[in-house]
Amino acid sequence: MLILRCRFITINLTPLQPSHFQSHKLHTTRFFRTPNLISTPRITSSSLPTTRSISDEARFARSVLFIPPGVEIEELTDDMVLPGSNIVIGPFAGHSQIKQVEFVKSSARARDCPKDDLPEIAILGRSNVGKSSLINCLVRKKEVALTSKKPGKTQLINHFLVNKSWYIVDLPGYGFAKVSDAAKTDWSAFTKGYFLNRDTLVCVLLLIDASVPPQKIDLDCANWLGRNNVPLTFVFTKCDKMKAAKGKRPDENIKAFQQIIRENFKQHPPWILTSSVSGLGRDELLLHMSQLRNYWDQ
């Protein structure tokens, strides 16, 4: 038995038991296909193992946790859940800090993307949701994600090589009102082609603006990814905005969004609260990304 020390916890690293994660991986190079849309009854709190140490409320909270490979639900403890998220950190979490990042290329189609088989994590979301800001915050640089002053203008897949071992991929924003219908259609075909054909795609970070109520276009996007078995993590952005300009507060918006997701998804995908202004969730998100990558690398 190995002991793995990560930033938050010490975990016993035992050999994996055969699990649906592993068997799934035999059929496809992807994993964490939690976003499958609902087709069978969801796990409920009552279907989870009970222990005397946790309350009903805690048990319900567990029913919407994202539990990665290598973690047995009976062994869960509160300190294994990343703060501000439903993400359990498992034995695959490891080195997560970004030491080096370089822009590699912009591609117009999936087949033009880098061909070196390194794992990649793509950033997706509505225009103005904070994609570029999040990338800059993750890599702690101001201008890494070449930002455009005209939102919605970028129509390319941008690859950034991190620590010479994996990619962050900046995708064009969707839902920008001033983009013509023709451009929107092109965007769809082009980005959908990327999701469906990119074998090295480990996970999509779908950014959701917490300062506005749930948006249909975000839910449509999440549902499309779910239907196509594209692994996704919801990243709520702008959580520092304690007061929304109009409407509800971020925590109420997030709750409303999660409620809809719970109704649509068989298992609740991972989600995490972030702010590129305060750095909230940054280290936690990087740790989660490390466990996704490390499992993919197995």
Ligand SMILES: Nc1nc2c(ncn2[C@@H]2O[C@H](COP(=O)(O)OP(=O)(O)OP(=O)(O)O)[C@@H](O)[C@H]2O)c(=O)[nH]1
């Ligand atoms: N308060 C707050 N503002 C943010 C945060 N993240 C981004 N913003 C602001 O939101 C605006 C849009 O941010 P971008 O990072 O350019 O958004 P984007 O998703 O890259 O937009 P496009 O490139 O047009 O698709 C900017 O004015 C940012 O300063 C955040 O966490 N908190």
Ligand SMILES: [Mg+2]
């Ligand atoms: Mg941008």
